[in-house]
Amino acid sequence: MIIDCHGHYTTTPVEAEAWRKLQIDALGNPALTPQKAALRISDDQIRESLEGAQLKFQRERGTDLTIFSPRASSMAHHIGDAQTSRVWSEICNELIHRCCALYPKNFVGVCQLPQSPGVPPETCIPELERCVKEFGFVGCNLNPDPSGGHWKEPPLTDKWWFPLYEKMVELEVPAMVHVSTSCNPVFHTTGAHYLNADTTAFMQFLTSDLFNRFPTLKFIIPHGGGAAPYHWGRFRGLAQDMKRPLLQELLLKNVFFDTCVYHRPGVELLLKVVPVDNVLFASEMVGAVRGIDPETGYHYDDTRRYVDSIEWLTAADRQKIFEANARKVYARLR
Numbered sequence: 001m002i003i004d005c006h007g008h009y010t011t012t013p014v015e016a017e018a019w020r021k022l023q024i025d026a027l028g029n030p031a032l033t034p035q036k037a038a039l040r041i042s043d044d045q046i047r048e049s050l051e052g053a054q055l056k057f058q059r060e061r062g063t064d065l066t067i068f069s070p071r072a073s074s075m076a077h078h079i080g081d082a083q084t085s086r087v088w089s090e091i092c093n094e095l096i097h098r099c100c101a102l103y104p105k106n107f108v109g110v111c112q113l114p115q116s117p118g119v120p121p122e123t124c125i126p127e128l129e130r131c132v133k134e135f136g137f138v139g140c141n142l143n144p145d146p147s148g149g150h151w152k153e154p155p156l157t158d159k160w161w162f163p164l165y166e167k168m169v170e171l172e173v174p175a176m177v178h179v180s181t182s183c184n185p186v187f188h189t190t191g192a193h194y195l196n197a198d199t200t201a202f203m204q205f206l207t208s209d210l211f212n213r214f215p216t217l218k219f220i221i222p223h224g225g226g227a228a229p230y231h232w233g234r235f236r237g238l239a240q241d242m243k244r245p246l247l248q249e250l251l252l253k254n255v256f257f258d259t260c261v262y263h264r265p266g267v268e269l270l271l272k273v274v275p276v277d278n279v280l281f282a283s284e285m286v287g288a289v290r291g292i293d294p295e296t297g298y299h300y301d302d303t304r305r306y307v308d309s310i311e312w313l314t315a316a317d318r319q320k321i322f323e324a325n326a327r328k329v330y331a332r333l334r
């Protein structure tokens with residue numbers, strides 16, 4: 001079985017975006033705020049939105065199950081206040097739940113959290129519990145920077161986040177560290193902000209004893225871990241200079257990486273540097289990069305080809321990357 005641990009509903013019917021626009025337009029005039037019930041999307045529309053995209057690619061590429069979450073760039077936690085974020089997150093998560101209910105063999109849900117800049121993360125607990133307990137979701141996407149590129153929150157290792165971590169541990173759900181749209185023109189959303197956040201989260205984890213306090217807390221750092229694998233020696237050296245334990249002992253029971261690196265040399269480097277036990281197969285399709293690589297003739301995000309082409313992986317390694325590691329990290333997949 002091949003589990004893709006990182007897929008987004010980027011092909012949501014246009015009605016959802018139109019509803020969001022009404023919500024944003026009403027920020028200055030709450031009387032105009034649309035009701036949740038005003039958003040009408042039929043099951044057929046959902047089927048149509050998936051059949052020609054995520055499901056088509058699953059079939060063509062021979063993957064089985066996608067761990068599926070709302071479109072990351074649309075989370076836009078910086079817009080409005082906590083109430084704005086709560087209602088929008090509920091809508092996005094309910095759409096994911098409907099996708100999973102229509103195609104239970106193809107999708108399992110991961111939720112967007114109703115974060116808002118400066119608002120304590122424990123306010124996200126009710127929505128996390130609803131998604132896990134009522135909808136059967138297996139994880140959440142946690143935005144370390146709800147400000148959208150201005151980095152106003154404390155580091156992920158600060159006690160600010162602990163109540164949410166306590167709930168994650170209780171529910172046995174991991175978080176994928178996933179920022180949203182950058183509203184800072186310095187950072188391109190998918191080309192810089194996402195990768196910065198991945199690298200930043202890794203360094204935060206390296207400098208703290210978070211996992212002594214939460215030994216079963218698990219994070220997936222997506223997009224191949226940002227710069228972490230490429231600069232593994234720097235991180236090991238920094239840890240050593242700071243008299244920290246070895247990375248292996250410090251992080252690798254709790255921190256995992258996905259394979260959303262869109263070329264073979266990058267995936268090979270990731271797998272050479274990071275233990276196979278810490279790498280989960282993922283494509284992020286249909287996501288950030290949708291084109292076909294003229295050098296290979298295949299989609300950049302057809303990441304299965306890269307893993308398949310690395311000849312030194314054993315059959316047991318592949319089974320871990322494609323399935324067993326995801327089952328270990330997303331404990332509720334059982």
Ligand SMILES: [Zn+2]
Nearest residue numbers: 008072178284
């Ligand atoms: Zn993503």
